[in-house]
Amino acid sequence: MATSTQTAPKKVHRLSTSVGLKIQMAVTGLFFVLFVLLHMYGNLKMFSGPEAYNGYATFLREVGYPLVPGEGVLWILRILLLVSIILHLHAALVLWKRGNDARGPNAYKVRRGRKSQQTYSSRTMRWGGIIILLFIVYHLLQFTTLTISVGAEAYADMTPYDRMIAGFQPEVWWSYAFYFVALLALAMHIRHGAWSALQTLGVSNRRREVAFNWIAIAIGAAIFFGFMIVPTAIMAGFIS
Numbered sequence: 001m002a003t004s005t006q007t008a009p010k011k012v013h014r015l016s017t018s019v020g021l022k023i024q025m026a027v028t029g030l031f032f033v034l035f036v037l038l039h040m041y042g043n044l045k046m047f048s049g050p051e052a053y054n055g056y057a058t059f060l061r062e063v064g065y066p067l068v069p070g071e072g073v074l075w076i077l078r079i080l081l082l083v084s085i086i087l088h089l090h091a092a093l094v095l096w097k098r099g100n101d102a103r104g105p106n107a108y109k110v111r112r113g114r115k116s117q118q119t120y121s122s123r124t125m126r127w128g129g130i131i132i133l134l135f136i137v138y139h140l141l142q143f144t145t146l147t148i149s150v151g152a153e154a155y156a157d158m159t160p161y162d163r164m165i166a167g168f169q170p171e172v173w174w175s176y177a178f179y180f181v182a183l184l185a186l187a188m189h190i191r192h193g194a195w196s197a198l199q200t201l202g203v204s205n206r207r208r209e210v211a212f213n214w215i216a217i218a219i220g221a222a223i224f225f226g227f228m229i230v231p232t233a234i235m236a237g238f239i240s
């Protein structure tokens, strides 16, 4: 009797296929974009004065009370954001490693034409992703844990409105510059991410592809300008 030396193919879970991982990236990325849009809307309340902005900051902490105690809803949001970032990063790293393994050691030989376009995009996504991660750490140390009081003595003794004003004074232009670069990276990351997500979902029609590309550019631009308008207005002295 002939014995087979072949082992049965390993069963791959649907979520760990490349398409599964791209869907994981799209869903977590979309959740993050929704948060970013809400956050941007909240920041624009700076134009309505201290009462409106401080009221919004208090609302964020108290929303759901007494149904959910303390900062319950805010903590649920924080945990969901953290889980989203971890899952997004995990999928990106696995897909990146698979791409590298598939290309093999002679990868540089095929970097021509459309391939070089792909290499440019993936490089932008990787560097952009690293800048965004560094920005989130800096941003949380500044405005959430209040560990670094940029442009002031101690953020802990100030209102949310006054912290924002202090954080974007001309003396701390370097912090403004970091926000500028990070928001640019975020806008480019979201533009490319939205476009890739649509490709994963099978938008193969050329005309639709062009339209979706423009939608992705519009989302990226709205995020960049919508966010940067507040620090820029503070820097220029329009909000004080």
Ligand code: HEM
Pocket (backbone or CB within 6 Å): 036, 039, 043, 057, 060, 074, 078, 081, 136, 139, 143, 144, 160, 164, 179, 183, 186, 227, 228, 230, 231
């Ligand atoms: C110009 C750009 C931005 C400004 C001026 C800004 C400002 C702020 C401020 C003032 C807070 C604290 C709010 C409070 O005291 O209640 C905050 C919180 C936060 N921001 Fe931003 N933000 C910006 C962009 C972003 C971006 C692009 C992200 C995400 C990629 C982000 C993520 C967060 C997170 C996660 C929190 C913490 C919410 C919490 O746990 O309390 N921010 N931001």
